[in-house]
Amino acid sequence: MNELRRIVLGRLRVPLVTSQRWLSKVNVRLNETVISQIENEDLKPRKHPGRMSINTVDLPNSIVKAIEIAMEDHPKNVLLEDGQKLARYLWERHAPLEQADITAKYEEIEKEILDKHLQKNGISVDTETLKQRYRPLVIKLCKQKLTKWEFISYDAYKSLSYMAGRSIQNYAVMCKIFNEISIRDKEFQPQSLFDFGSGIGSVMWAASRFWLKSIKEYFCVDISLHMNELSEQIILKSKPKINNIFYRQFLPASPNPPYDIVVSAYSLMELPNTESRLQTILKLWRKTNKYLVIVEQGTNAGFKLVNEARDFVLHVSKKNSQKISQSGYTFSPCPQDLKCPRYKELQTPCNFEVSYISTPFISPRHTNKERYSYVIMRKGERPKDDEQWPRIVRPILMRSRHTICRLCTKEGNLQEIILTKSKHGKVAYRCAKGSNWGDMLPLEIVNEKKDNNSDNDATVEDVKFKESEDQSNTDNS
Incomplete structure (x- = not known):
């Protein structure tokens, strides 16, 4: 055996x-x-x-009806197909490479080509001449082997495609994450929510499921004006009514006012480099009054960004441990603030699953699973009675x-x-x-x-x- x-x-x-x-x-x-x-x-x-599990998630009927109205000017089958294509592309996406990574790959390919030339022909000319001769070939191979990242501009149609391809998945993931916060912190009744990269508004839909009566302000930031308009169109037709929603296209410069819960869901992958991601995370952490939630796709690429955000917030917290407004710890999923052993030792992402029912626009409807990576950071010191x-x-x-x-x-x-x-x-x-x-x-x-x-x-x-x-x-x- x-x-x-x-x-x-x-x-x-x-x-x-x-x-x-x-x-x-x-x-x-x-x-x-x-x-x-x-x-x-x-x-x-x-x-x-x-137990942090949640029952199979389905979109609220009012949201479904609002989505149907938003889609009515386009052929439904074509829009769903384009939405699924976009969803697959987002799942397979990688973060943009840093210049150091590109340079290292270039030098690696260049060395392989030069070594092959020397083995075959010996030293016929100097190394610099060989490098110039093979430069076009090295650049061509680099383009083939390096993952290309492109910024996605969400116009009106692409925003609708995103809604068709990702609405239920995003909502289901946020429901499961908010469900854990509500179970473990029963006294938490947020007054305000800040959503970075708010998209079609799925974070608001999920938050209203748990804290509709307590949240008095929703602040949504998305660079796409079309996404903001689509989100507003859907939320106006949703029931129960969600009020006091403010839309912006850019992050506010000031850390004030802070928000009880700050969320970045599937947004870090849209930023062009590490520096911009860390600057954004720092701004979000400073805007956080109690919980910061980071969510990405449950792939290696998505988990790397989540883990990067977690490590950076812990670094900032340790560096500013004397400042209560900056200190914090990992609330979930990690029971500790040490290096993640899952990726360090097995080279696989720390991800989780949530079950959801496919959108009502697809017939017959069936149950699917969505994998995601996430971290919840909480402001303050870890309680001494935390069971971990x-x-x-x-x-x-x-x-x-x-x-x-x-x-x-x-x-x-x-x-x-x-x-x-x-x-x-x-x-x-x-x-x-x-x-x-x-x-x-x-x-x-x-x-x-x-x-x-x-x-x-x-x-x-x-x-x-x-x-x-x-x-x-x-x-x-």
């Missing part, structure tokens, strides 16, 4: 995970309060306090009489735990079994020494095999 797995993994061309943490046995201690609540039947295991429960960073694996959970822990490690009813108790086993990708597990992990028992080794092999499958699927997507 092990030999068969090696053959399959060889075909997948994915290395086995050999880090010691994947092989170590662990013990877990479930939160005492959770145990007590479940044993007293005050709480069901599948509804433990670490581990986050489930890949789907739960159900096996015969045991459950496998892949977790990101507060120590900044990736940890796989194999929970069984006999070893860890019925309550812990049922809590894990009832959890989903993206939830937290209300437990503490205690490492133990490796046990060479053959039964356990077989289970670990199963873990490594499945992890490799998941890694391959993530890379392909």
